Amino acid sequence: MTSRILVMPGDGVGPEICREAVRVLDVLAADHGLDIELDEALVGGAAIDVEGDPLPESSLAAAREADAVLFGAIGGPAWDNLERAKRPESGLLRLRSELGLFANLRPAILYPQLAHASALKPDVVSGLDIMIVRELTGGIYFGKPAGTGRTEAGLREAWNTMRYDEAEIERIGRTAFEIARARGHRLCSVDKANVLDVSQLWRDVMNELAGEYDDVELTHMYVDNAAMQLVRAPKQFDTVVTTNLFGDILSDAAAMLTGSIGMLPSASMDANGKGLYEPVHGSAPDIAGQGLANPLAVILSVAMMLRYTLDRGDLADKVEAAVGYALDRGLRTRDIMDDETQIASTQEMGGAIVDMLR
Ligand code: NAD
Ligand code: IPM
Ligand code: MN
DSSP, X not given: OOEEEEEEEESTTHHHHHHHHHHHHHHHHXXXXXXXXXXXXXXXXXXXXXXXXXXXXHHHHHHHHSSEEEEEEOOOGGGTTSOGGGSHHHHHHHHHHHTTOOEEEEEEEOOGGGTTTSSSOHHHHTTOEEEEEEEOSSGGGTOSSOEEEEOTTSOEEEEOOOOOOXXXXXXXXXXXXXXXXXXTSEEEEEEOTTTOHHHHHHHHHHHHHHTTOTTSEXXXXXXXXXXXXXXXXXXXXXXXXXXHHHHHHHHHHHHHHTTOGGGOEEEEEOTTSOEEEEESSOOOTTTTTTTOSOOHHHHHHHHHHHHHTSOOHHHHHHXXXXXXXXXXXXXXXXXXXXXXXXXXXXXXXXXXXXXXHO
16 A cells, blocks of 8 residues: 655755655665655745745645655744744644654664764763653643743743643553563653652653563653763663653753764654654754755654554665665765765765665
8 A cells, every 4th residue: 555655844954854865765665665655745934934834734734644754854043033833843843743743752873883973982882772752742842831921020921831641641651661672671761750740740650550561670760860871871771761851852962972963863653653754853054055964864764664654664674774884885974974084965975875775
């Protein structure tokens, strides 16, 4: 059966890197029997400029109808001063929420070829393979009340609410336990239970679930310590589960362990295996349009799509291997370059992956 894939390139480097990911999908379709149909839709600033809305109804409808979404990145200085609901970021948040994409899987894997590109010493990161499971449709990103106003004394004030109910925690907890079960059987839940009521509930529910997964070792860590441990001794982690905001922050930190944020893919899953696949990084306005963006994060996101939604783990393996071969050959975009390697453009890197797959 033909799978429908919606490509949403977005802003900044989004279109440049998505172009390379689409070339990868095209070669898989042409040479490896991948049965797909591609469509494209506007999102973010690009949609604001055309339709005045970061997630036009037509784009949302197309995303609902698709079997999987490939998402580039959104945002940029041109739209930073719009009111919050009209900003590009709100379009992405709404898309995640409307599609029920509650589980965000962010694997941080070090390719051995990049041991020297990591900000940490090679022996601290060699062999690194962590899975961060980030809750994506709740917590402080969506909690009510949220808003801005004035105090009685006339001072400007603003507030957000970090809120979870136990069903939301249980749902992401089960996903994380299942993932840990299929990996190293160790799950670290990251919270701030020493201070926040919402974190205490999180911890309680994780502990209750642990009884059903006695083959998985559950530990807890406060988020401040977790940030420190991630850069001190990252290999102590196997699977990590955490809330929306903490997961956002910790996954950017984890990205740097792998050499660059341009290496980190992600999958945002609903309860039925439908997914939105996107790099962890943003629209990188500082390098947009210059051929400097690393397309590997979005290409590795394609691999996650092949594995999780399209049921083509065989092709996912091929794409990941092709990334390895390209790195073996010394191809490096600027973000992962070192003294011994030469700079490759976004397009050259994508082209190398396509050649390997051919
Ligand atoms: P960013 O991830 O866009 O960039 C941070 C740094 O990493 C920059 O120096 C950038 O050049 C570099 N970088 C990012 N991706 C890269 C790649 N593929 N190759 C090489 N270098 C790369 O984060 P930011 O600067 O904080 O945010 C810029 C905009 O992106 C903001 O509008 C933000 O809201 C948005 N954003 C969007 C997403 C998303 O679409 N999912 C994620 C994060 C940030
Ligand atoms: C990410 C981004 C988004 C987030 C923003 C752009 C809404 O940082 O995907 O990591 O905070 O989730
Ligand atoms: Mn982020």
